[in-house]
Amino acid sequence: MGEMTVRALDHVNLDLYEAEMAVLLGASGSGKSTLLNIIGGLDVATSGTVLYRDRDLSAFTDHELTNYRRHHVGFVFQFYNLIPSLTARENVALVTDISTHPMPAEEALNMVGLGERIDHFPSQLSGGEQQRVAIARAIAKRPHILLCDEPTGALDAKTGKLVLQVLDRVNRETSTTTAIITHNAAIGNMGDVVVRMSSGKIVERIENETRMDVEEIEW
Amino acid sequence: MRALDRKLLREIWHLKGQAISIALVVASGIMSVVTMRGSYESLVNAQQQYYSETRFAEIWAPLVRAPLNLLTKIEAIPGVDQADSRVTFLATLDLDDSGIPAQGRFVSLPEAGRPILNDLVVRRGRYIVPGAPDEVIISENFAVAREFEPGDTIRVIINGRARDLDVVGIAISAEHSYAVPPGSLYPEDDRYGILWASREILGPAFNMDGAFNEAFVTLTPDANENAVIETLDEILRPYGGLGAYPRRSQASHQILQAELDSNRVTGAVIPIVFLGVAVFLLYLVLGRLISTQRGEIAVLKAFGYSDREVGAHFLMFAVVAVLAGGAIGTIGGVYLGDSYIALYDQYFDLPSLRYQLTPSLLVFAFLACVIGAIGGAMAAVRRAILLPPAEAMRPQAPDRFKPGFLERMGLGRLLGPNGRMILRNIERKPVQGFFSSLGVAMSVAIHIRVFHVRQHQFHDGPAVPLDTTGGSDPDIPGDHARQDSS
Numbered sequence: 295m296g297e298m299t300v301r302a303l304d305h306v307n308l309d310l311y312e313a314e315m316a317v318l319l320g321a322s323g324s325g326k327s328t329l330l331n332i333i334g335g336l337d338v339a340t341s342g343t344v345l346y347r348d349r350d351l352s353a354f355t356d357h358e359l360t361n362y363r364r365h366h367v368g369f370v371f372q373f374y375n376l377i378p379s380l381t382a383r384e385n386v387a388l389v390t391d392i393s394t395h396p397m398p399a400e401e402a403l404n405m406v407g408l409g410e411r412i413d414h415f416p417s418q419l420s421g422g423e424q425q426r427v428a429i430a431r432a433i434a435k436r437p438h439i440l441l442c443d444e445p446t447g448a449l450d451a452k453t454g455k456l457v458l459q460v461l462d463r464v465n466r467e468t469s470t471t472t473a474i475i476t477h478n479a480a481i482g483n484m485g486d487v488v489v490r491m492s493s494g495k496i497v498e499r500i501e502n503e504t505r506m507d508v509e510e511i512e513w
Numbered sequence: 514m515r516a517l518d519r520k521l522l523r524e525i526w527h528l529k530g531q532a533i534s535i536a537l538v539v540a541s542g543i544m545s546v547v548t549m550r551g552s553y554e555s556l557v558n559a560q561q562q563y564y565s566e567t568r569f570a571e572i573w574a575p576l577v578r579a580p581l582n583l584l585t586k587i588e589a590i591p592g593v594d595q596a597d598s599r600v601t602f603l604a605t606l607d608l609d610d611s612g613i614p615a616q617g618r619f620v621s622l623p624e625a626g627r628p629i630l631n632d633l634v635v636r637r638g639r640y641i642v643p644g645a646p647d648e649v650i651i652s653e654n655f656a657v658a659r660e661f662e663p664g665d666t667i668r669v670i671i672n673g674r675a676r677d678l679d680v681v682g683i684a685i686s687a688e689h690s691y692a693v694p695p696g697s698l699y700p701e702d703d704r705y706g707i708l709w710a711s712r713e714i715l716g717p718a719f720n721m722d723g724a725f726n727e728a729f730v731t732l733t734p735d736a737n738e739n740a741v742i743e744t745l746d747e748i749l750r751p752y753g754g755l756g757a758y759p760r761r762s763q764a765s766h767q768i769l770q771a772e773l774d775s776n777r778v779t780g781a782v783i784p785i786v787f788l789g790v791a792v793f794l795l796y797l798v799l800g801r802l803i804s805t806q807r808g809e810i811a812v813l814k815a816f817g818y819s820d821r822e823v824g825a826h827f828l829m830f831a832v833v834a835v836l837a838g839g840a841i842g843t844i845g846g847v848y849l850g851d852s853y854i855a856l857y858d859q860y861f862d863l864p865s866l867r868y869q870l871t872p873s874l875l876v877f878a879f880l881a882c883v884i885g886a887i888g889g890a891m892a893a894v895r896r897a898i899l900l901p902p903a904e905a906m907r908p909q910a911p912d913r914f915k916p917g918f919l920e921r922m923g924l925g926r927l928l929g930p931n932g933r934m935i936l937r938n939i940e941r942k943p944v945q946g947f948f949s950s951l952g953v954a955m956s957v958a959i960h961i962r963v964f965h966v967r968q969h970q971f972h973d974g975p976a977v978p979l980d981t982t983g984g985s986d987p988d989i990p991g992d993h994a995r996q997d998s999s
Contacts, residue, residue, distance in 0.1 A: 328903075336815055337903035356820070363902075364817020375812045379523040380516055387516040389816050431816075 302328040303339070304494040310439070313469040315462070315505065317485035319476060325494035326475045327443055333473065334367045334441045335359040346439075364392055368432030368470070370461075372444035374424040376416040382427045383412045386434045393435035402434035403427070405467075406460045422453030426460055433464050440464070440472040446481070451513060458484060458508045480513040517813075517822075521829050524802070531798045532834045538794055539838025539882050540845060542787035546878035547846025549780030551870050552853045556773055559866035566864075567632040568595070569687045570729035571760045572738070574745045577753025578724050587728055590744045592736030597629040598725035600715045603695065606706070607668040607675060608659065615704040616694055617669060619719075621712040622650075630729055631688055633709060634864050638663030638682030641711055648711065650682040652689055653862065655706025669708070671718045684709065685862040691765040769861060783962070786955045788882060791838075792889030793948050795831050799893035803827060807900070814902035824898040831890035835883050842882070843875065914941060 303325045310316055310333070320326045331337035332344055335351055338359075344351040346362070354362060368389075376385050383399045390396035403412050406426040416424050425445060432440055442461060446454030458474075462484055465472040474481065482488035483506035490498035525532050563569070574587075581598065588596045600621040608615045622628060625643050633650065641648040651661055661667065665680045686707070694705035716722045728749070732741060738759055745757040760766050803810070813823050847870055854868040914937050916925065928936060939946040 331903040334815070337901070360814075360817055360819045362817075363815060367815075367817075369812075369815045371812070373808075375808050377516075377520055377809055377812070379520050379527065384516045384519055388520075388813075391515045391517065392817055435816075 302494055303332070306342075306494070306496055308489060308496060308499075310471055310473060312438075312471055313465070314471055314487060315465045315485045316471075316473045316487045316489060317476060317482045318473060318489045318491060319479055319482050320491035321477055323493075324491040326491050328494075329491070330441050330443055330473065330475050333439070334369060335362045365394060365435070366438045368435060368437035368440045370425070370428050370432045370440065370442040370445045372447040374416070374421075374428045374448075376424055376427055376431075378416050381413050381415055382408060382419065382430070385416070385427055386431045389431050390434050396435050397433075399430075399434060402430040405433065405464065406430045420453070421449050422456050425449060425453075425457045429457065429460050429464065433468065433470065436468070437470060440470045442472065442474045444475055444477070446476065446478070454513075455508055455511065458511070462505075462508050478513050480511050483511055484508055517818075517826055521826060521833075525830060525833055528798070528802065528830075532830070532837075535791060535794050535798060535831070535834040535886075536838035536841065538787060538791040539835050539886055540842035542784050542791055542885070543839050543842025543878045543882045544846040544849060545787055546780070546784040546881065547843055547870060547874065548849040548853055549776065549783060550878070551846065551850045551868060551874055552857070553773065553776045553780045554871065554874060555850070555854055555866065555869045556776065556857060556861075556863070558869065559863035560769060560773065562865045563634075563687055563863050567634060567687050568628075568630045568731065569760070569766075570597070570630045571732045572730050572742060572745065572757050573763060574728045574730075574749055574757035575755040576726055576728070576749045577755075578721065578726055579728075579749065579752035581723050581725060583748070583752065584725070584728065586748055587730065587745065590730070590741055590748070592732055592738075592741045594731045594733045594736070595629055596728060596730045597631065598728045599628070599631075600712060600719060600721040600725055601727050602715065602719045604708075605670040607670055613704050615706075617651075617655075617706050617708045618689075618692070619669075619671075619715055620689075620707060620709050621715040622709050624712050630731060631686065633684040633686040635682045635684045638680070640682060641709070642681075643711070644713070645681075645711070646714060647676070647678050648681045649678040650684045650709040651680055652692060652707035653683050653685050654692065654700065654702040656680075656683045658702035659706070667708075676718075678708070678710065685864070687862075688763060688765050690862040691768040693764060772857075772861070779962075783959070784878075784881070786959060788885040790952055790955060791835075791882070792885050793952055795834070795886050795889040796893050797945075799827060799830060799890050800896070802830065803893055803897045806897075810897050810900055811902050814900075820898045824894045827894045827897050828887065828890055831886055831894075832883075835886040838886075839879050839882060842878070846870075846878070912941065 306325070306329060308329070318326045318329065328337065332339050332351075335354070338354075339352050342352065346366070351359070351362065377388065380388065382403055386399035386402050390399055390402075400409065400412060403409055406429050408423060408426050408430065411419060411423060411427075414423075416427070419427065425448075429442075429445075432442075440461075445457055445461065449457060458481065461472060461474065464470060474485065476482075482500070483502065486502060486505060488498075488500040488502065489496055490500070579598075584596055584598050587593065587598075600619075602619045604617050604619055606615040606617045622641060627640075635650065636653050638650070641650060649667065651667065655661070661680050661683070663680055663682055666677050667680055668675055668677050670676075689707045692700050692702070692705060692707055694701050697705075716724075728745070730741065730745070732738060742757045742759065746754055748754075749757070761770070810823055813826070814820075818826075847868070850868040850870065854866060857863075858866050916937075918940060920928075920933070920936070925933060
């Protein structure tokens with residue numbers, strides 16, 4: 295079996311605005327994670343341009359991309375990706391240690407409602423709590439962009455809502471541009487804008503007139 | 514403390530079994546360098562100091578009989594620094610008690626002062642007094658074997674006449690540390706000894722008044738050894754010259770040198786074996802750690818940790834293990850070096866022999882282990898550094914397998930699923946398979962080496978290199994190096 299080229303994204307044109315909550319919808323393999331990776335500086339597009347505040351990310355060196363991730367981007371992953379050997383506080387500190395103007399780890403954990411669980415290890419936390427630690431870790435550096443890859447993908451509906459509420463609150467309180475990737479169409483209602491992707495292309499862009507309260511979302 | 518450092522410490526604690534294994538292997542490497550290389554350097558230093566202090570000759574020239582004034586001619590040979598002569602003869606010792614005939618090699622000492630070359634070191638008692646007619650100094654090994662002490666009397670048969678000599682001192686000398694009686698291959702200390710006596714006694718007794726039957730010289734730095742030997746042979750031919758020979762053919766020197774050479778080789782090989790194992794072990798452990806922490810590497814990179822910081826984090830695992838191993842190895846090495854040298858001290862007469870650890874050796878041992886171990890770690894850490902963050906984010910793609918060589922040969926049917934898995938894994942990673950086998954081979958080699966040393970070097974009596982009977986110099990007439998035959 296030989297190697298074959300997969301066109302993960304094709305003619306994608308997308309604008310994300312300051313303080314905006316964008317929800318990227320699509321089935322598995324639609325290219326949404328690749329798009330998120332490119333926006334977050336984890337991957338580089340083979341062609342095209344990615345502008346962040348008028349600077350072209352696609353022309354960044356590895357060092358510049360590292361700095362971009364360090365100072366501007368916060369990530370939340372589907373499977374939390376906490377460091378199991380570090381407590382909640384230390385997981386957050388992992389990010390604040392290398393940030394220029396971070397918020398204290400305790401403050402970040404209080405924002406996600408985990409002030410009481412600060413010294414617990416991931417193995418002592420539920421899935422929802424772990425994801426909230428991951429959110430605290432992502433926002434503690436005060437990023438300009440918060441990228442969330444299927445943040446509720448590994449959670450039940452009740453816990454998922456709790457996590458989405460936290461993301462909604464963080465977006466409103468910190469004005470961080472937030473992009474949530476999900477295959478769950480219902481989550482699109484909480485965003486300012488919904489981008490639907492299929493086979494590496496943006497097939498629809500919807501601007502919601504109002505953001506639905508997370509409590510009202512049903513899936 | 515940074516969160517990343519806490520992660521390191523907790524993971525080292527979590528993997529303490531593997532970390533301790535690496536530390537112990539590194540410790541063994543450093544310990545073997547510190548012990549063996551340190552012992553070698555200590556032995557060489559002691560040998561050089563001994564030779565220098567006793568003015569050990571560089572060429573020996575036995576002959577039948579030559580007048581003393583011939584020494585002036587020998588001194589004038591181009592390349593000769595210092596020359597000396599003496600009278601030396603074999604005599605029977607009348608020891609009464611054993612029934613085994615004992616022999617002594619008489620070696621003359623100058624009538625006044627110490628020998629110019631080939632001096633001796635008096636261990637107990639004193640040096641002979643000029644003019645005292647019956648004083649003798651005997652070799653230490655012989656004295657120990659026969660329980661002679663200064664103040665005892667020894668009866669010798671010189672030219673058919675019994676004569677009682679007073680033992681005034683017990684001494685060692687570089688040229689007689691391995692004293693082999695005529696017709697034998699090994700020292701027999703209870704029936705063969707060296708007896709140093711004044712030329713005033715030996716000259717008349719052996720009809721050597723105003724004459725000598727052995728000359729020896731040291732050389733200037735730019736001397737041509739072969740040319741000096743040829744000239745010496747030429748000068749001594751009319752006087753029954755038996756063929757001059759260099760230091761490297763002198764029996765005692767040869768034995769000591771062979772042991773030093775063997776020590777040097779062992780001191781180089783053993784640490785390499787341990788280092789090889791440490792490097793391989795680090796590569797395996799860190800490789801596995803990095804595979805299992807693929808997601809964590811991705812997260813660190815996603816949060817803005819640079820490749821260098823991520824690499825350094827994993828490398829620190831190796832550094833901590835190596836530093837711990839280094840500390841254990843150094844302390845253990847000094848202790849073992851002391852014991853090792855104490856063992857040598859029983860078999861070699863080197864007066865200033867003691868274990869010395871030089872700072873340069875310590876730095877060398879440490880650097881060799883650290884560089885080696887870090888080298889092994891780097892090969893694994895490189896994978897973490899090169900892993901693109903987006904790729905690290907995804908689960909690892911299944912490893913590529915294909916039917917192995919034996920299966921392509923149609924022999925796959927003979928193997929069950931387990932056998933096929935093993936075979937395919939080995940074929941997929943032949944280098945790892947090779948080094949695993951090499952690791953086992955080296956472990957076996959170390960054990961064999963240890964048992965060999967224990968059985969042959971120290972349990973079977975004095976250290977006797979295996980080439981003792983086959984290393985004679987064919988250029989030396991009568992093979993003076995091997996045994997006394999005069």
